[in-house]
Amino acid sequence: MIDFSTPLQGMQTAMGRVNAAGRQIAQAAQTDSGDNVDLSPAAVALLDARNAFAANVKVTKTVAEMAQSLINVLG
Numbered sequence: 001m002i003d004f005s006t007p008l009q010g011m012q013t014a015m016g017r018v019n020a021a022g023r024q025i026a027q028a029a030q031t032d033s034g035d036n037v038d039l040s041p042a043a044v045a046l047l048d049a050r051n052a053f054a055a056n057v058k059v060t061k062t063v064a065e066m067a068q069s070l071i072n073v074l075g
Helices: 005-030 040-074
Strands: none
Touching: 005 040
């Protein structure tokens, strides 16, 4: 049986990071202070989450391709 639980969990974790960064950005947008707000941590978190999500998608595709190759070999 093919186990997709690990890459799927990784994708869920990445989506959680995206949501957290989105909340940080939304909170910064709601502040009424005229001060500059540093959004670089949120931007870094978004990039990190994007990369983690993409890596987990590649793992999922690789597992599916390997399973298909095994099925083809076994007939």
